[in-house]
Amino acid sequence: MYSKILILRFPREVAHKPIVCHLVKDYDLMFNILNAQVLPRKEGILVLELYGEKKNFKSGVSFLKDQGVKVTNADQEVKRLEERCTHCGACTAVCPTGALHIRRPEMRVEFEEQKCSVCELCITACPTRAMRIRPTNKMFFE
Numbered sequence: 001m002y003s004k005i006l007i008l009r010f011p012r013e014v015a016h017k018p019i020v021c022h023l024v025k026d027y028d029l030m031f032n033i034l035n036a037q038v039l040p041r042k043e044g045i046l047v048l049e050l051y052g053e054k055k056n057f058k059s060g061v062s063f064l065k066d067q068g069v070k071v072t073n074a075d076q077e078v079k080r081l082e083e084r085c086t087h088c089g090a091c092t093a094v095c096p097t098g099a100l101h102i103r104r105p106e107m108r109v110e111f112e113e114q115k116c117s118v119c120e121l122c123i124t125a126c127p128t129r130a131m132r133i134r135p136t137n138k139m140f141f142e
Contacts, residue, residue: 002054005034006061009070010044019067020046027060028052047074073118077136080111084130091122091131 015038023029029052038044064071087109091100099115122131
């Protein structure tokens with residue numbers, strides 16, 4: 001079973017829709033609501049731990065994004081250890097968001113952290129173990 005803590009931000013245009021229930025019904029996922037803040041005609045924020053098979057998890061998160069929900073990982077982030085990176089490009093082949101890409105003509109791997117979805121594929125792809133996962137210390141609500 002796969003699980004992650006996610007922060008879901010619902011724009012006011014979709015905050016009133018029953019989107020999260022489709023994760024259970026259509027994607028066979030379970031969730032535990034850890035915190036929620038929904039105000040009328042305002043952005044809704046939901047912090048939840050999502051559980052299920054990894055393929056269903058990915059499909060469910062894609063569904064949320066297709067509905068206009070901004071999905072971020074609450075508990076971890078990917079960091080690169082620059083001194084270990086040999087710029088081989090193995091990580092760029094598996095990165096689904098383009099956060100890791102090769103800058104040409106220098107042939108150097110660039111990492112745009114703001115594009116990273118923390119899918120963790122680069123962690124296993126990196127032969128020098130330059131990519132690391134670490135907990136974040138972000139507050140869920142201001």
